[in-house]
Amino acid sequence: MSQPAELSVRQRAIVDQLQQHGFIATVDLAEEFGVSDMTIRRDAKRIAEAGHARVVHGGISPTHVSGHSAFFAARAREHAEGKRRIAAACIRLLSDRDVILLDAGTTTYEIANALPSSFRGTVITNSLPAVYRTRQLPAARVIGLGGELLKDSQAFVGPMPIQALQGLRASIAFIGISGVGEGGCFIEREHERDIKLAAMAATDRIVVVATHDKMVRSALAHLAQFSEIDYLVTDAEPPADVRKQLESAGTELIVASERLDRSLHPVSSPARLLR
Template identity: 35%
Template sequence: MIDARRSEIVSLVKQHGELPVTELSKILGVSEVTVRSDLKVLADAGQVRRTRGSVRLPTDVRRESPLEETRLEHSAAKRRIGRAAAALIRDGETVFIDVGSTTTEVARAVSPTLQGVTVVTNGLNIALELERLPGVRVIVTGGTLRPLQHSLVSPYALDVLRHIHADRLFLGCNGVHAEHGVTNANHEEAEIKRVMVQQSREIVVVADHSKLGRISRALIAPTDRIRTLISDRSGPAPPPELRRAIPELHLV
């Protein structure tokens, strides 16, 4: 019932653009206190934006931050996550390493003692990070360059990925939510990520605490497709429903 009401709030805001809290209270037949409580949850998930006495859709037209800037956000946490994730790679494996600031830290932490590992990536910076490792063969997907993220998207990237079966995918994202799954802000990148998920035996999501419980624009995968989530202890504890949804949730 609570989820249905919150979904209706989002639907009403999409329909009207902006609504006063008092109006929402009347439409839904609940108190303003209840509406404000719902709005806090929805705002924390990035679905609405609260203003004084009203609610509106979030501003979707935002400047996309370069990878060099996002790497500075929660940088120590991302390094810890990267080290924990990279430690999962075994000799002889084929792995996908997705684009992003946290997955870049995974690439940086790959052990130089590994042998016979193949890494497939659509991140140019990630390929360069791995170039130094003698036991790692790097395959770059090709495709169209997204300069701010140094990532390659369609066309062509999807064609390469569909011919590869990976033991493990290290997946970056903008949001991890128990009900709404793993999501991303950019639709082109999300398309690549979805194919990586389809072609991987095991999915490891790497996401700092600011991504937990949040919902972004484009779905990558439902939570029941995720076996492992590696995050950090720097922020609030992960939502209990997220702990229940993902079998292996590790905080580093």
Template identity: 50%
Template structure:
């Protein structure tokens, strides 16, 4: 049986897990670009978004920070004098917060997704119980007039829990997210309070955002 033999070889190499009736990718090996690769994509656009988004952060605010490269740029743009609290499940964000000694940091435990360098799952959701943030800064894989989308259902419960734990939801999405696609629907557009992007929205998304009452802010190039 050629297929069975091939599956066995791939499993022995750690490329997949054999399950009843088929096979699946092991956690942390989803075939998406890894964090460092994605961080370079549209980097200037992400920095424009980050600069605009920092205007929504009070000096002593409690903020929740999602995993993702655009959201990471927001944290990187926080001033050294930031003395608020950051709640996050992102390993790169946790590492960067070591450079902001005046801030308080709450790290959420969970299962590590290697590609996104995010901690997710039931433990992460449970850790959010009893926590409250003024605002969550959220990242997604794609967004359009039908809603927000993510790459895998492993991310979805944690992102939803972050949204539930915040008084306001701020979505950070560069222009490429409006022409992309992703398989898992996270939430409708009206779950977002503020959308920060780097360019004028496509007409369908702009009209949907207006109907949903989403405030749209566009980041400007650095002076």
């Protein structure tokens, strides 16, 4: 979307965030930019006048649909900085022509946001927001898996995406989870388990992504043992027992710290790069 010159630097930054995250609360923008709510409301009015957004109750939304539901946008704002650091670390695992499989979820969506415009590979995904985001990459091939759309999480599920995956092969898959604990990785929704397992079966390398709040958290459905995944990428040092389990399983741990140039801290056990 073109941005008129009369928008300020801060206003252009707000427009960029809207395209990535959908609805943004006024109070969050005021805190991020260190200005008053009134200043942000004036910014929002100017951005709306320029045709880039709509002013809504409590915040601002993009004028163009970006594949987000209100639930998804709210979840995306939780631990947003940690998710961005995780995404940056995941990008370092890629070449510019990889075939990548992106699971649905807000952390994996940040990986879609982090893909550079020079990426010339293929993105396979069951995430509606990831489809919207990656279609903006000029040289990338995007394959949407289709299926039944879950309105809140914006994920496609059911037999259709699973059948589609049976004829595809990715070089690396990024899988979102809800919890890490004794026995491996867990998810909240059992009906998303089959599509995640199908994605894991259709790739050479499996990368599980999880923010620090999901460490030692119980969830409904068991997804995988640590020995079944190649990498776990998180944004803070996990508890000692989790690190020990990863080392025993031969799974590589990547901690995406605040200093991205120091963000990769693998355990000593080598990853199983090819299955």
